[in-house]
């Protein structure tokens with residue numbers, strides 16, 4: 001394996017570079033590059049580590065020919081075109097917990113700053129004015145805090161606010177009653193939160209569903225004198241609508257760490273005395289930056305070196321312990337998928353349904369990555385650059401139904417995977433096992449037992465089980481100068497359908513295939529490549 005190369009494109013703790021290098025990965029730090037500069041060099045890297053400044057766009061990804069992973073040292077991935085990355089088979093991973101406490105603390109700090117006008121009071125005091133009467137605050141004790149988005153950060157904010165003896169109400173469509181009870185928050189719907197909260201704090205990701213969540217209509221439903229805190233993403237609030245509500249006095253104040261356009265150097269909200277602003281500092285503590293840098297460097301190194309996948313947005317997880325155990329299964333599933341796919345494409349075209357069955361030891365494994373590997377093999381003949389990241393999406397986009405079946409029954413083999421592909425005309429199944437625990441081996445084709453290793457070039461022939469086939473078949477290949485490396489036969493019953501699977505040393509040319517197909521007793525012949 002060539003040494004993987006990672007580009008660190010945003011300012012990350014030096015600990016990240018140390019981790020990459022100690023794991024034998026080449027790491028270049030090039031921050032502040034213009035998009036064109038980044039596009040010019042990205043083709044040389046297997047991994048890209050970013051924070052929020054670098055925009056990982058479809059244009060950038062189009063130049064990233066060898067890129068396998070984008071690592072976000074932080075939580076929000078809205079600066080990464082995850083759809084484009086997935087389509088190109090690039091894993092996108094983040095560090096979901098590393099800066100959560102720090103960001104929650106920033107939200108609490110902003111709440112205090114807002115309630116006691118600390119930034120303005122500080123500026124005034126330092127300017128030599130002693131304006132004791134100008135800065136009348138509001139107490140937090142007993143106030144109702146409305147938390148919108150009660151995930152990692154929102155729930156830490158709720159916990160801290162409860163410690164301050166505030167009443168916490170929360171709106172999050174995915175918050176269960178049990179979790180709300182555990183957190184000590186009251187679960188409410190959005191209109192009720194707007195109607196009851198004295199202070200509202202936002203902790204949702206920026207998605208199409210949450211963009212412009214706080215607009216003029218939403219603000220009109222809030223209490224007069226409400227205060228709003230945003231430590232999540234700028235696009236959650238319509239800034240003009242917030243400015244209008246600040247002007248009218250309906251909103252008593254706002255504290256904003258994030259803005260619609262960043263870096264925010266000129267924003268109409270800056271002119272309000274009762275607006276506290278910080279430059280996207282939510283995650284900016286030494287502790288959080290150390291956490292996310294270490295975590296992303298470890299995760300990216302694990303993936304590039306061992307295939308382990310943690311905290312990926314667009315791929316199932318594979319733990320570092322599982323990765324070596326799953327590796328031979330992934331090869332088995334990819335090859336079985338490729339076998340079934342090549343057979344079906346060659347004969348019928350489009351796939352309707354794929355069923356992947358796991359039996360014996362395989363039944364106890366983490367199936368999601370194995371199914372993704374099977375789909376990548378299956379779609380290989382149809383798509384360029386298909387891999388475990390983009391195959392499940394590609395299958396969905398092509399309307400292919402994917403079913404996983406785990407058999408809790410004794411298996412003839414210690415471990416078995418069977419892949420069946422249904423087209424408009426037929427269903428074809430291929431099963432395989434791991435020989436000696438690690439070598440993928442075919443054990444059944446269309447219900448007929450046959451034992452064969454996968455090889456680079458193979459020829460799969462179905463024929464009538466009658467004397468004379470093998471001699472003629474061997475002669476055709478021999479006349480064409482094609483050496484048979486291995487030959488495996490199977491049949492459904494004496495004199496019935498039979499199969500012959502050979503591995504050969506080079507691809508079988510079309511003219512030889514035509515000669516094989518023309519032989520008496522031959523039903524079909526399909527070249528296969530693995």
Ligand SMILES: NC(=O)c1ccc[n+]([C@@H]2O[C@H](COP(=O)([O-])OP(=O)(O)OC[C@H]3O[C@@H](n4cnc5c(N)ncnc54)[C@H](O)[C@@H]3O)[C@@H](O)[C@H]2O)c1
Nearest residue numbers: 075076103149150151152153172174204205231232282283
């Ligand atoms: N200011 C900063 O520096 C900073 C730092 C870290 C994270 N963030 C932002 O904070 C966000 C939240 O981070 P997190 O770690 O808590 O994420 P999380 O995924 O743990 O929590 C997000 C929560 O939002 C909920 N949610 C989704 N859609 C919703 C909707 N329409 N209404 C209400 N709730 C909804 C989800 O169910 C989830 O529980 C991140 O997406 C990121 O954008 C900002």
Ligand SMILES: O=C(O)CC[C@@H](O)C(=O)O
Nearest residue numbers: 051052074075076099283
């Ligand atoms: O990297 C940062 O400074 C901000 C990170 C933050 O926005 C996040 O989503 O994790």
